[in-house]
Structures are given as structure tokens and as C-alpha cells.
Amino acid sequence: MAIIVDNDTRLVVAGLTGSEGRFHGLRNRAYGTNLVAGVTPGKGGQDVEGVPVFDTVADAVSKAGANTSLIFVPARFAVDAIYEAVDAGIHTVICITEHIAAHDMLRAYTYFRGKDVTMIGPNCPGVLSPGKANAGIIPAEIFSEGSVGLVSRSGTLTYQIGHELTQLELGNSTIVGIGGDPVVGSSFIDVIAKFEADPQTELIVLVGEIGGDEEEKAAAYVAEHVTKPVLAYIAGFSAPPGKTMGHAGAIISGSSGTAAGKKEALEARGIEVGTTPTEVAQMVAARLK
Amino acid sequence: MAIIVDNDTRLVVAGLTGSEGRFHGLRNRAYGTNLVAGVTPGKGGQDVEGVPVFDTVADAVSKAGANTSLIFVPARFAVDAIYEAVDAGIHTVICITEHIAAHDMLRAYTYFRGKDVTMIGPNCPGVLSPGKANAGIIPAEIFSEGSVGLVSRSGTLTYQIGHELTQLELGNSTIVGIGGDPVVGSSFIDVIAKFEADPQTELIVLVGEIGGDEEEKAAAYVAEHVTKPVLAYIAGFSAPPGKTMGHAGAIISGSSGTAAGKKEALEARGIEVGTTPTEVAQMVAARLK
Amino acid sequence: MDLYEYQGKELFRRVGIPVSDGFLATTPEEARKAAEDLGGPVVVKAQVLTGGRGKAGGVKLATDPADAEAKAKDILGLDINGHVVQKIWIEKASDIEREYYLSVTFDRGAKKPLFMFTTQGGVEIEQVAEESPDALVRLHIDPLEGFQPWVARRLVYGGAVEDPSEQKQIAAIVEQLYRAFVEFDAMLCEINPLVVTPEGEVKALDAKFTVDDSALARHPDIAEWRDTSAADPIETFAREKGVTYVKLDGDVGVLANGAGLGMSTVDVVAHVGGRPANFCDLGGGGSAEGVVDALEVITRDPQVKSIFFNIFGGITRGDEVARGILAALEQLDMSDYPIVVRLDGTNAEEGRKILADAGQANIHPEETMLDGARRAVELAK
């Protein structure tokens, strides 16, 4: 099983002929992901190491059977690529691109939200289901296949926690980086609901950070709808208010969005919060034994 | 039972203090419709013959429990009134207003279509469920309660057919005027699906006219999804191409939208089409005996 | 409201779609002057709201101003499908390398704007759709998503345009055309042909543009473009009077309240063997004054021999209609017209009584729509 990407994934990379798209697209393929197409306007008919390139996503769908789009195009073209994928009938869209204007993403989000589309990102590392498929920039070699579902707003922090889990011989069902922007396609809740429904996943780890209230909402959702154990880690306890901490979405506004507030909300719903990545991994190990 | 309006209808009239809104709103109340509120910006706190008037639909919902909005405001304010009703949580919107700009209605349609909203009109006579409720300008006295579901793009033509049915001692479950504009909130199919699910309705009469392809689509839908008998009448066999016949939507474009084409499509799906209103009524009578 | 080519091109120009320079002319002298101002060869094009003007001799190339004047003389006054040419558009002649087709229409069925594009332009799009459907790219737009750049790419690559400069120019025109479609409340914006010149420039050589009548109030400048001189004079008169009227070709004048009942009445007149002279909708109100206006419009048609009033009162009241008929008999000379009146619905009885009391010999009451139609047809013989 696993979620979002798996053996049924037929990946098209938007921007496959660009340097990043090519590097990671081919890396994903090398991992075993079924990379069926690339899209670059004007380069239809070419190929990248045997992967056919099309002018439009519609062609990638009709001619190569693509069902998942991985977007690497620059910020000013990325929202168009999202619309193009959704309107071409793609049901899973993963957008790595960062610095997308928030209002553009807000409109796109409202648009595709009413449709049968799973979107991950933007400004995210992608999705990895170890042993099955990798769509994005997550270094797959750190992770092994297993039963821990991992969902995070951060990339490298996720690797850190994955690494700690691997040290303890624990594997992952799927690792989902939902992205660090103010508006992302899937929230913690969206992904947790998928993990809850996924037979492979036995335990869920939520990795949050300052800004917004997605962690608080996830806590309420977990208390009401999730039967599997959920553990959490929150980054940004030392962050000062009003400063953007690397991610556009990681900012404490007034008194809202603090790490302490999130920890409290999670614990109030019975979700244990680890103090360091190491401690979280140890808590997972304790639960699964 | 009946559909769209019934004893559970709690009507708010947008434009109750205007002359048309007042006349028909009070007429609807006199018929027995539960008219709970009116809305006219700036006239909140007043009343029209005992019906409280509010500044906003939101107030009419929260303070008077309105669940159905009947819109009588002029064309340039009507789309705003539709959005206001939908966003205030109204689930049934009936818009009588004509001459709404097509692009405005197109955007509004796309917006509320994704929500749990039944919209009838614009440019329609409204909805009447004899013996239960009347929301709009249909002269209720022509009709009696019964088992024939009537759905039409035209007002007076509907009265004509209803009158012929009454002469034959046949009554109606609900009469729905879906409106004569290019974009209307509910299509024939939407209303037929409701009639199919309505226990009171035993037979459905579709009254179409030239323009568009809603009749053709309805024919295909009926063939696949409807178990109840469906009869039809089409107006406009003598209409010349390229001329708007009174309704903005009643226009033959090139060779599409002709009455003959519609009749053919309906008959191809086994739906009998009467040649005159009188004949249709006789066909209904024959079927129900 | 359908626009003339020159009006559509003015709107294209406003959104940046390339069109040729040109001038409107109504006389051969103006055509000569226009050709002089433009310089070089020009095209003289009949401005009519109907298709097939090329085949009818309504579009001609002129090599110089004198030739333009001569060609204008030929074209002005031409009858093209019943439309007499009163205005011509003189524009710089374009060399044409290739002809494409691009349009965006208001697709009522899908309830979405629909783009169509093909590199096989210059002919009727229905023909392309039938003969080589694969060459025609059709693409719906979500009205809330609006125009996005991928739309233009789908059209351009889908249509297999190969030259990168052409791709770029067409993509820009696609975006501009959508803007025109939305900004000017269009029901149709068609460019056929969209040409590529030998120099590789892409431009709109023709324009077909229909604006939503219900939106004209917010486009007063476009509303003013309505050309009443070219329309049927009775229809123009009806518009002035605020009467919904469409001329047909028979002898039974028809009045009904409501568009649906009106169309049905026309049909029933034909069904019983008659020939309806017109469609006329008294509208929801149906005031006495409205009845007088409608009768005045209908009787302008010299073919009309009898008149059939088919009224099913809802908001319209039978007594009011009856009073209108009597008022018309006083104000207009209606003595030659037998008038069949069928009144039903609201206050029908009062109306019938008013007519009976008036004792006018040319008023013939009937009980039903069908009987009324039969009587009116009979009386037209």
C-alpha cells in the first residue's frame, strides 16, 4: 500500500529538460519510480535519457499514460503548471517549486480543492514511499520500508528524523513533505487521513513548525478521527515573533503560531511531542515494541 | 413530497420592499407559503405586512430561519443577490430576474455548482408545489395537486399546459420553470432527477423550446436513468435561425438548437412529443389512466 | 448583438490583437480617399451581418485609389442574402502565406467558454469539424480559473503550429481574445482567417463578434454601434417601441404573452395550416399601452390579414389586454383586420365581457388556443 505514490504511479516531470528536473527526475527513475514522460513546451518529441518529452501535460496523459505530475518549473510558471496538470486529468500533483506568490496559490488551491486531486507542496521535498516510488528530492537512501507514516512541513528535518528512525531499525510507509508555504495543497489532516486508511501504516509522526494553525487543527482531527498512534515534533521554540524562519509560512504572527502553543494543543489531545528529533525516534521505537 | 419547495420551505424574498417583490411575495404568502423574511439593504427593521425586513440575507437566515431565497431585484444587482444567498447558507435559490449578463451568470453558476445548492432561474417564473408552497410568479389557481411533474423553460406556456391538464382533472406534484436564459441554475436533467426521486410524481412532462441542447441531453439522461414515463412538448418549430425569440436563450445558431432536432432526439430515446399543448395534455391523461 | 467586421476589429485592436489599418466608407468617394490615405493596394469589404459575402462579390482587391472607388461602386448596394450593403471597410491588403482559424464561444451546453483552433482556416469551421475533426482543437475554459498560459499552449501545440515565432504570436492572440471575450461580454469572438503573412506576422483578417444583449448596459459605446438602418424596418420600429417582435413570412399576425406561449402559438397557427406573420411577445406585464404598441408594430407588415391574440394571464390580466385592444381600435385604423381573441387565466372573464360589451364587429372571441388559431387562419383567407 503506502500513500500518494506507489507502484501504480506513472510520473510526468514538468521541467524535465531543466537541470533540476533532469537531475531529480532521473534519480527518481533510478530509484524505481515509473517515470513515463517529461513536459517542456517547445521540446515535444525530444527525450531525456529515453524518457519522452511532450509539449503539454495533456499529451503526456494521452500518449504516455501519466497519472502523477512532479513540478520543477520556476515559480512564475509553476501555478500554470498546476492548473495544466489538474485540467489534463492528473489526480496527483507534487510541486517542489518555492517562492510561488501566495495569492496565486490561494486561487489555484480553491480551484482544485473542489476536484478529485491530491496536491502536495509547493515548496516541498516531495513524497517517498520506500521500496515503491520516489517523487521529488527526498534522498531515498536514508529511509527504509516499514510502518511509520511521516508527514512534515520541512525537508531536511524530515531526513533527520527518518535517519534517527533508520538507526533504530524502523522503516517508513510513506514520507510526505507537505511544504513550507502559507498555502499548501495538502494539510496535515489530509495526509493523516490517508495514513489512517493505509494498512501499511501503523503509527504516524507529524513534524510541524511555527506559523499558521495546521498543527492545532491536526490535533483536533486526530483526537476525533484517528485510531492509530500519532507522535509529533515541533521546530521553532526559539524563534522570535514576526520573523520569517526560512519557510515563507514559518512565522509567528502576534501570539499565534508559536511552537509552545502547538505543543500544548497537541498534548491536550493526547499526542506526545518529542523535544528533539532523537527523542521522537525513541518514542516511536517504544510505541512499536 | 413534491420537489424544491414544500411545507418545509422558509422563504426570504430579496427585494420584498420593491413593487414586484411585494406583490408576488405577499401573493405567495397568501397561497400558504411560509414567507419568513424580506431583504432590502438599508430597510432592516421595517416590515411588509408583518413580514420582517433585514439588511442582509445572513440576518434573514440567523434571525428568521430562512432556507429558500426568492430573488426579485433588478438585473444589475441580481448576481450579487445569488452570491449573497449561497454564502449565507441558503440551499435553494430561485431567481425571477431577467436580463442578467450571461458572463456574470456563468461565473456564479460555476461557483455555486460545487456547493450543495439548488438554483432555479434566472429569468424564470419560479416553482409551485400545489397545495404546499409557491415561490415565484406562477398563478397557482390554475393548478391543482396531483402526480404530474412539470418542468419548462417557459412561463406562460407552462400555464397553458397546466391549464389543459386541469381541464382533464389532472394535477401536479411540482411545476418548475427553469428559465429562458443561456445559463440557468438547474437544467432539465437536474429537475428530472428530483422528480424521479419524488414519490408524489408519477409522470414527468418536459416543456422545451429552441436553443441550446438541454432537451437533447435530457433525452439521453431519461433513457439511462429515469423509470417514470416522460412526455414532452417543444415550442419554436416555426422560428427562423439567428433570431432571439423572446427568451435570451431561445435562438437557433446555425443548424443547432432547432425544435425539429430536439423532437427527433427525444423521440429517438422513446419520449413522445406532443404537437400542441392540448395534445400533450391528452397524452398525459392517456398514460395515467 | 452582432457586430460588423470593422467594429469587431476595433475591439480586437483595444486588446492588442494585430489587425490591418483601415477606414469605413459609405460612398465610392470615401473609399477612394481611404485608399489614398492607406497607400498601396487595398481590400474593399462589404460590411454586412451575414456570411458568404466573398462568394457574393462583397470582397474585392483594389490596386489603387481609382480602383478602390470602382470596386466600392460595385459593392455598395449589393444584396447579400437579403442584406443591402450600405457600408464598406477599406483596409490595407495583406499578403497571405497561411490561413488559420481561432475562436472562443460561449458554450451553453458545457456552460463554459470554448476555444477552437485549427491551422485549416479560411473555410467554414463546421466544414473542418466534419471533414478533418483531428485538425480542430477544442478546449473548454473554466470561467473561475480564467485564462492560463497552458490554454494557449494546448491550442498552439495541439494544432501543430511549428514555427516558434508563430507559436508565440498566436499564444498572445489567444490570451488577448479571451480578454476581449470576457471584457466585452461576448457570446462569440471568431477570427477566420487568422493569417500568417510571408514575413511571418500573424494577424486577424476578419472579425466575427457577438455581444450579449443583456450586458450592453455596461458597454454604452458598443450599444451605440447598433445599426438600425440595416435591420428590417418593422423590427427596428418594434425595438423603438420596446416590443419583442420577430418578422416571419405569413399572413396571420400573432400576439401572445410570454416567449414560450408565443412560439407555441406561432407553431399552432402553422400546425392548423396557416402561415404566421410574426412572433410577438407582449411580455409579462401586458399593459393596455403595450397592446396598442404591439398592434401598431404588427400591422406595419402589409402581409398581415388577420390577428390572433393568445393570452394566458398570469401576471398579465385579461381585462387589461381587452382594454388595450379596444384602445388600439380607437387609436389605430384596425377596421380591415379581423381580430381573434382567446383569453384565459387571470381576469379572463372580465376581459371577455369587456370585449363583448364593446360590440366590435371585427373582434372574434374563441375559447381555446387551438380554436383561436383555426379561426384566425380561416379569417386570413
Add this chain to the structure above:
Amino acid sequence: MDLYEYQGKELFRRVGIPVSDGFLATTPEEARKAAEDLGGPVVVKAQVLTGGRGKAGGVKLATDPADAEAKAKDILGLDINGHVVQKIWIEKASDIEREYYLSVTFDRGAKKPLFMFTTQGGVEIEQVAEESPDALVRLHIDPLEGFQPWVARRLVYGGAVEDPSEQKQIAAIVEQLYRAFVEFDAMLCEINPLVVTPEGEVKALDAKFTVDDSALARHPDIAEWRDTSAADPIETFAREKGVTYVKLDGDVGVLANGAGLGMSTVDVVAHVGGRPANFCDLGGGGSAEGVVDALEVITRDPQVKSIFFNIFGGITRGDEVARGILAALEQLDMSDYPIVVRLDGTNAEEGRKILADAGQANIHPEETMLDGARRAVELAK
């Protein structure tokens, strides 16, 4: 990017929201000149990107040009919450009858724009929300529906504004504010207070405006307004170097790759009893050059005593980071700083070897994030 009041008002002016005339000044003389040009009493307002300037003495009424000069002298150079006043805004004084509050913000939780309006303006909105929540109207907008007139009515009637002229003016401002919000890619547009003058005129007396950094590329005029002189000089230097850096108040300099790992590293340093000096994200790439730049930024902070590199390589490669550290040691004077380095992930082993081979005495390798943090804290003592 947060805008100054005077910049926000400029954007208000562009969409038609009424504001008072005024001039920017940086010296008392300019303030006098501005007051002379404006005529009558003026308000001298400190331009700082922080709240509470009124209480801090940053807003003063001046009766005439000489008084304006005096007040400007008082205000320029004031320290308001650590922000030194370098610019003042001189505007015509307004008589105030009533103070309202109006804002539209980017509500991340609901993923919709959120309007807030109350007639109890002039104080912090959080206070209103807490003390009299019923007086605060909150209303979300669907971004695809966009602004519709009912939105303004809900706010105006919901807030119980009674005067029809005020209702009308505020409704217009609501629409204009939404336009500003969308057109200028705002995350926040706040008018507090929105005042009503004794003459019944409604206008924006203050402006709080935040523009989405990711959208600045399409607003080059606004991007140019960024005022580097007022920001922390190290943060300004970091911005110039393209380094993601936030100054904190401790002595352990922190570098990590990725925002999440960076925040976590800062937290872990604090967790083991240390005081982080900064947050610094090397970013996804983590080139050797980027490492040098980041170290240059971090060591500008005189409080820094030790440095902790916490790298978990994904795209970032450990060998590249190691090379960057060695390059920095060559290019910058880093001998005073003990540098703790924890490398993991892509090419970590190569990186560790490169550092070991270099044999630099002030480089301290550590195996884990936790051990690295502890060591760096120890070395800062």
C-alpha cells in the same frame, strides 16, 4: 515585506481610498517645509515598522510650521521598541468624530481572505476581539468568487454603522481595500483607525500593509521601497549576500541546511542549555561559496563565540560543505571561532575526511545533532 504607513497610504491612494495629504521628511527642516506646504495644523508621525509609536511619543500634533519643526526634532532619532526613527510623515491634521477599524488579511487557516470590521476602532483589534467579540464582524471571502457588493453590506450592517452616507463611503473603501489586497499581493491591509470626521467624511488615518515577498518580482516599484537602513545591519548584510538569516540573542552561531532543520538545531542548542546567536539556513544547494557567505554573515555578530554546522545532506553534499568551511577559514579570519561540524546524509563521509585531512585545530567533528549542539555550547563558554 512590511510597508511604512506612508507607503501603505500611497497604495491606498492608488486604489482610491481617501487619505490625508502629506509629505515624507527626514530632517526637522523638511518637516517645517512640509507643514508650510500643507498649511494649518499637521500631525508629525514617526515611520517605524513596529506598533505602539503613539505611546512612545512618536506621533505629535503641531499647530504651525515652527511647531512641526520642533516636534520633528523630538521624534527623529527616538528609539521605539528598538527601531530608531529616521523618517517622519507630516500630514494635515484631521478632526475625528469616530474611529473604526477595517482590515483584510490572508487567513492561512481558512485559506481565504478575511475581512474584519468594527466601529470600535483606534485600539488593538485583539483587544476588541477579546473584550467585545460581538462588536467585531469577521467575514471570509472566497478567492474565486472575489469581491461582491454583499460583502461590504455584511460588514457595514453587521457593524451597525447607521449613517447612510458613512455606510456608502465605507462600502466603497471595503471594495477598494480588497482590490489593493489582491492587486498588490498583500498578506495584510489594515486601516486603524478608519476615521469619520465631524463633516462626515470617512478616511484612512493609518495604514498597515504587508506584501508577499514571493510576489515582489511583479511589483518592482514596491520592492524598491525596502528600507535597508532601518533593518538590523547584519540582517541587511545577509539579505545582500542572499543568506537566510535571523538574528537571535545568544553566543552559539548556528548553520543548518533547510529551514526546519535550522529551527530544530536552534531549539536543540537551547535545549542543551546554550543560547543560539542566530538562525541560518544554507538552503537546498549548500555550495562552498554559500558556506563562506553564511559564515561571513554569522561572524559579523560580535556576540558569537562558537559555531555549529548541522548538515543533513539531501541535495546538499557533505563534501561541498566541508570545502566551503575550509575556504572560509582561508578567506576570513576565523581563528577565534571553534567550529563544531556534524555532517550526515549525501557524501557525509567524504566531507568528514576532507575536514580531518585539513587538520584545522578549531574544527571539531561530532557524530550527532545532539552531541554537536552540546559541544558547541560548551565551546562558547
